[in-house]
Amino acid sequence: MPKIIPVPDELSKPFWDAVNEKRLLLQNCTVCDRLQYPPRQACLSCGSAEKLEWKDVEGRGHVSTYIVIEDGRLNRRMPDQPYNLALITLDQDPSINFYSNLPGVPPYEVPVGAAVQVIFEEVGPDQLIHEWQVVG
């Protein structure tokens, strides 16, 4: 069963456009020199909106922890149950995290602490999402 399709809005469009080009593009505050994800109207640290820019980041991270969704509420994902939902920290800034279903990793067999790299998965017509794959 396919995943649920994100709907970009004005704020998130640059991010999803980049994902569709297989790039990971995060907000970065040039005042704080701090990455931000998900995107916001202003920097969470200094409140500046003008100093937020988009920055390509290296899609490498680690598996922090995970759960297995056995009885979730999303209709479209129910046929996939049970499936992994892992928390990925970004190596470039570990305070940034992402969700991942870790494609290719059987449920319950998630290697906590393992290195991962970003991949891109098609979830709808002309729409990719960022996913993460265990490396090594």
Next chain:
Amino acid sequence: MGVWEHRGMVAVAGFGHSPVDRRWDETSMDKTLGAYSMLACDMAMKDAGVTPDQIDGVICCESHIAGNSGGTSSTWAPRPYFDAPYDSEWGLTLINAEWLVKQMEMPNVKYAPSNVPTIGEMMGLAAQSVGDGLCTTCLVIYPTGNLEGRYRRGGENAEDYAKEARQWTVPWGNHGGNDFINIFPHNQYCLKYGGTHDDLAPFVINQHRNGLLTPWGYNASSGMVQLTDEDYVNSRYILNPLRIFDCDRPVNASAAYLVTTAERARDMRQPPVYVLNHSQHNFTQRTTQPDLDEIEDWTDRAARRMYEGAGLGPADVDIFNPYDGYSVMSQFFLEAFQWHGVKRGDAFAFYADDIRVEGPHPFSSSGGNLGNGRTRTAMYTDSIEQLRGSAGPRQVTVRAETALAAFTTPSSGGWMMFGKHPS
């Protein structure tokens, strides 16, 4: 910030609970959310010994907690409505102050704000409003609705697309909610401090035990049997390792509290339970998912704020009723507020000690949501009863002169400190 300016000058003088049903059966007009809210208000007024004409403030949550994603479990419509006053959704699955004031014939209400959030904030709003003089005798009503169908399985959870904030969570399976918010930090907690998910079993089982000692609660009034360790560890998973018994049970019910000035409360039917402080918070998460560090920071900040405003410290708190809608969040509150000296990483050992109400560490004497159903009010009611000395078989044997109660998640909600004495 300092001590709350109305400390000890506001009091809770009454409370009332409707029956707690699993769902509204959609035909019994004496069991609608409206009927149950009116019943709860009537009980609260009778408890305090006041009449409807004395009420000049009504604070009522307009949500029914099933929320936008409630789907079939949240709204009765679209179907033909009943005769007035049930000729719209109001009174069936939604309640507001305007509908209640009209039905209950309270002619002197001058303060009835709309769009008030949950019980966690409402109790604080009532205390502050009475303290500030916006009203003197205020009913706080918190309805919690539930209809046939799987809870929150409709609405946006049935859609193929994820908009707004959900675009960052739903594609991977996180539909949003406190189960997801807390289960990841809970896993990190187990890794950091040692322990396993099943170390929650003594806490969950004790919540059920306390619930069975609460006559109005779902478990006691529905003939539930005591949960055992075997039941718990063999129960099915929802978000593995989160089990079904780690989650509260959605119910159809309503509760009401009467908040007034301390001066007036002293002339009412029950001994006043004074409000020593209230505090609310709404922390902003840094990224997709709060982690353990963030959760511990938020709860530490909430504890500091509450203690400062109450002019009290951890050793002063006799009754501690944090929120437990999902069992995995309660340890964060317990450790942040350092109740009975519990520090970070100590919760599982504390749970394994004697936390029964008749023991030395009567943690969460209410039984909370896990023991009573998803009313989100047991924490407040038990705190009031413990300080009155009217908690019956739940009455603690330790000192009961102060109580902390909350409906709050680590990120948002509210706390309230009660006192048997005004200072």
